[in-house]
Amino acid sequence: MKKFYLLLSLLASTTLLFSQDESPAREEFDASYVASKTGGLIVYSGENHSFTIEIKAKDVKTTGQANYLVIGNQIVQSAILPIPKKTDLGSVPLVRQREILRTYIDYELGYFRNSLKQSYTNLKMDWEIINGRQFVYWHFDMPKDDNKHVKKQIYLSTICFDQILDLNAPVFDDFYKAKDLLAQMGNSIKFYDSHLDISTLSGQVKK
Secondary structure, X not given: OHHHHHHHHHHHHHHHHHHOOOOOOOOOOEEEEEEEOOEEEEEEEOOOOEEEEEEEOOOEEEOOOOOEEEEOOEEEEEEEEEOOOOOOHHHOOHHHHHHHHHHHXXXXXXHHHHOOOOOOEEEEEEEEEEOOEEEEEEEEEOOOOOOXXXXXXXXXXXXXXXXXXXXXXXXXXXXXXXXXXXXXXXXXXXXXXXXXOHHHHXXXXXX
């Protein structure tokens, strides 16, 4: 378990390299977790835009970081990173969204293999349109010798404003249970053309 948390941290920090270019300054988003009566919300709030991811579960444990949660007995990480060129999802056709996401996945897999020296097999990608937006599930098998408990790793990625949102989870036992959880989270995403105040939002979702 500790090894997997370390791996997630390395992946989260190194994906920043993917977005380094000479594009204009991007909007910065702060991540927060807000508990609710039905589970909770992961909130990404920027100066002019925000988006939320709803979690419907009785048992949600926080880890000290808003984007690392344990839902039931499933570890889930949520991460964002700026795309290479500043753009808004509303102006990007689905085919271009797919190209951006594929470039991101290729970068992640290359770093996984070459820098982290982690091998994987049976890579699969499943493209879906959810609420008019391009999403991709991508998953692979982990080597048995190096990861006695983690059988697979599954991701769900999409574009939110000028950010790539990546939801990912290790699969210890039930692949479809992990995938269904990510699907529920992906379907719940809401977008706002404004800053979300966390204190106000917290009061609203707890009523």
